[in-house]
Amino acid sequence: MNKKYFVNSLAVLFSPVLDKENNYETIVFNPQAESVFKINHFGYNILKTIETHPGINLDYWQNNLKINKFIEQMVKENIIYEKN
Secondary structure (H helix, E strand, C coil): CCCEEEECCCCCCCCHHHHHHCCCCEEEEECCCCEEEEECHHHHHHHHHHHHCCCECHHHHCCCHHHHHHHHHHHHCCCEEEEC
């Protein structure tokens, strides 16, 4: 069964005006570690896609290794959560 991915609503705040102003780079918050870090345009697009399509799976990206690694890291950082 494919895992489904969701953005942790406590971790990311999307703001169309600010996101555009910041060239679609954003800061995310790991609520468990209480830490913040910067996400570049590449990561922003992945997070925004997952946020727009809750429950999306990796098949959407056709198993792109770079995207898979990013999602794996975001799961570890509690930015994205996965369900079976």
